[in-house]
Amino acid sequence: xxxxxxxxxxxxxxxxxxxxxxxxxxxxxxxxxxxxxxxxxxxxxxxxxxxxxxxxxxxxxxxxxxxxxxxxxxxxxxxxxxxxxxxxxxxxxxxxxxxxxxxxxxxxxxxxxxxxxxxxxxxxxxxxxxxxxxxxxxxxxxxxxxxxxxxxxxxxxxxxxxxxxxxxxxxxxxxxxxxxxxxxxxxxxxxxxxxxxxxxxxxxxxxxxxxxxxxxxxxxxxxxxxxxxxxxxxxxxxxxxxxxxxxxxxxxxxxxxxxxxxxxxxxxxxxxxxxxxxxxxxxxxxxxxxxxxxxxxxxxxxxxxxxxxxxxxxxxxxxxxxxxxxxxxxxxxxxxxxxxxxxxxxxxxxxxxxxxxxxxxxxxxxxxxxxxxxxxxxxxxxxxxxxxxxxx
Numbered sequence: 001x002x003x004x005x006x007x008x009x010x011x012x013x014x015x016x017x018x019x020x021x022x023x024x025x026x027x028x029x030x031x032x033x034x035x036x037x038x039x040x041x042x043x044x045x046x047x048x049x050x051x052x053x054x055x056x057x058x059x060x061x062x063x064x065x066x067x068x069x070x071x072x073x074x075x076x077x078x079x080x081x082x083x084x085x086x087x088x089x090x091x092x093x094x095x096x097x098x099x100x101x102x103x104x105x106x107x108x109x110x111x112x113x114x115x116x117x118x119x120x121x122x123x124x125x126x127x128x129x130x131x132x133x134x135x136x137x138x139x140x141x142x143x144x145x146x147x148x149x150x151x152x153x154x155x156x157x158x159x160x161x162x163x164x165x166x167x168x169x170x171x172x173x174x175x176x177x178x179x180x181x182x183x184x185x186x187x188x189x190x191x192x193x194x195x196x197x198x199x200x201x202x203x204x205x206x207x208x209x210x211x212x213x214x215x216x217x218x219x220x221x222x223x224x225x226x227x228x229x230x231x232x233x234x235x236x237x238x239x240x241x242x243x244x245x246x247x248x249x250x251x252x253x254x255x256x257x258x259x260x261x262x263x264x265x266x267x268x269x270x271x272x273x274x275x276x277x278x279x280x281x282x283x284x285x286x287x288x289x290x291x292x293x294x295x296x297x298x299x300x301x302x303x304x305x306x307x308x309x310x311x312x313x314x315x316x317x318x319x320x321x322x323x324x325x326x327x328x329x330x331x332x333x334x335x336x337x338x339x340x341x342x343x344x345x346x347x348x349x350x351x352x353x354x355x356x357x358x359x360x361x362x363x364x365x366x367x368x369x370x371x372x373x374x375x376x377x378x379x380x381x382x383x384x385x386x387x388x389x390x391x392x
Contacts, residue, residue, distance in 0.1 A: 002319040006350035008150050008178060009323060010300055013244075014203035020247040021205065024240040026287045032237050033226060049246030052265035053197075053210055056253045058186045065211050066242050070177040070198035071099040072223075073211035077173045077194040078103045080219030081142050082112055085171065090269050091116050091134050094142040094339040095124055095152070100175055101335075102130065110356050118145070124154050124286040124340050125293075131161070136170035147195075149352055151336040152286025153275045153298030157178075166191065171217070177201055177209075178295060179322070181252035182260070193217050194348065197249075202358045203354070204248030208241030259355045264296040266353045266362060273366045274301065279373050285337060285348055297353045300324075300337075302346040303369075306376045311347050314372045320365055324349040 004012070024045070030038030033045050047061070055063045067073045078086055078100065081087055088112050089106055101227040107113045116134050123360060135141055143165055147158050158174050164171035173194040175237060176185065181202030185195075196219070198209040213219065213232070225234020253257070274282055285300040287293035312324045324334075325348060337348050351365070 001364060002321075003357075003364060005351045005353060005356075005357060005365060006321045006323050007273045007354040007360070008350065009203075009204045010206065012356060014248055014251055015204065016251050017204055017244045017248045021240045021244040022334060024243055024319055028076050028239075032239060033228065041043040046237055046239060049242045052084060052250055056249055057231045058188045059212055060215065062230075063212050063215050065208045065213060065232045066245075067196075067198075067211055067233055067236060068207055068238070069209040070196045070381045071209075072233075073196035073198075073209050074099045074175060076211055076222050077104050077213075078109070078142070078144060078221070079222055081171055081173065081194070081217075082107055083262065084219045085140075085142075087113060087140070089116065089138040091115050091131065091138075091141050093116055093120060093146075094155075095149055095325055095336045096119065096144065096174055097150055097177070098335070100146070105145065111247045122340065123153055124149065124336070126156055126161075128157070129163070131204070132168075133162055135164055138168065139168045139259055141168070141170040143170055144175070145172075146178075147185075148176070148179040148295045149286065149336065150178050151298075152300045152340075153288040153294035154286045155183075155294055157310075158192065161232045162191050172207060176239070178298075181249055182256070182266065182295060182297060183382055187212070187214075191318055194219075197245075199245035201249055202248050202252045205241050207243040207307060208238050208245050210245065220229075232356075241269055255355070260296060261355075262355055264291055266357055266359070267291065267296050267299055269359055270299055270353075270362050270366070273362060274369075277366055277370050277372065279303065281346070283346075285340065294365050297354075299351045301349050301351065303347070303349060304345055304373075306372070308372075310375050311369070311372060312349055315349075315365070315368060318368050322349055322351050322365075328338075352376050365389070 028042050030042045032043040050064045053064045094117050104115055112358040114273045119130040122162045125373050148155050162172055171193045174192055176195045177198050180197035193214045195212045221232050223234050226232055250355040281304045285302055288298055312322055315322055322343055
């Protein structure tokens with residue numbers, strides 16, 4: 001039995017998305033830049049996709065630009081803003097995605113900017129008072145703080161940050177890769193300068209994403225070519241990807257409330273089953289155990305170290321796909337976990353759910369974890385043999 005529970009890494013294509021993109025592999029194969037009928041046909045599809053993305057965010061179509069994914073969009077937002085506005089100070093956190101941190105680091109290496117890291121509490125939440133102090137001392141800063149953390153699920157108050165950005169004449173970029181399609185985002189209520197999304201995080205195809213650029217802003221392009229995307233991003237558009245992205249986003253927001261309820265129950269169920277598993281020392285990283293303060297699809301669990309090796313690898317050998325980082329091995333923990341003052345001596349496992357997961361799969365995962373600990377010599381000697389009930 002194979003179980004996929006790593007949906008923060010990527011998601012399965014939704015059947016409705018597959019149906020929507022198939023014609024663009026066959027009959028509708030034209031280049032959107034071509035002026036003949038074949039080009040016009042697919043250009044209309046790209047334009048419609050742009051309107052769809054804009055609609056769910058309460059933005060205008062002119063503010064949406066398609067990219068190869070969130071990583072490219074992040075690079076465009078950060079590098080473009082630094083170069084366009086001669087930014088010399090950036091505020092970020094130590095638990096941002098590597099695409100953000102590495103882009104900032106490259107500019108720091110060349111002497112373009114100085115970087116300040118906002119303080120985090122023990123669960124990885126942004127200290128808004130410290131953020132305001134940083135902005136007060138350095139107005140006209142570029143703020144790079146994510147909406148939802150990809151490892152521990154923490155949700156950041158982007159509305160509060162957007163107000164601080166306005167107060168101190170700063171630019172606010174937020175990485176919404178994990179929250180697009182899972183959280184309502186109304187850009188008329190939360191003024192943001194740049195945000196990004198990636199289709200494969202919400203059951204769309206890989207290799208396509210987008211950036212929202214507030215109409216009040218204009219940033220220098222990073223990829224030059226034939227003037228596509230209004231000169232903001234050169235290169236022939238990935239039409240099948242763009243159509244799939246828009247359809248996936250449409251489906252995600254159409255079903256957002258029901259999907260949220262389903263995934264929320266899966267998370268609660270997992271926590272309840274781990275609580276009665278008999279495995280001692282289980283705890284949760286960041287706010288991932290919370291239904292209010294974190295993404296409901298992410299649960300980051302700290303388990304006791306195994307003498308036999310990695311829990312993640314053991315689960316993989318049983319056909320269960322999860323992710324994580326371990327301080328129990330030479331591989332070390334993730335940079336996110338390392339930034340938190342907790343659980344550094346345990347194995348940290350991220351389970352991330354989707355609408356396609358089931359309660360039976362959760363039962364199978366927890367049963368497998370219990371079996372692995374029962375077979376581990378250290379666990380077997382230090383604790384009573386574990387028992388797990390499958391009832392739900």
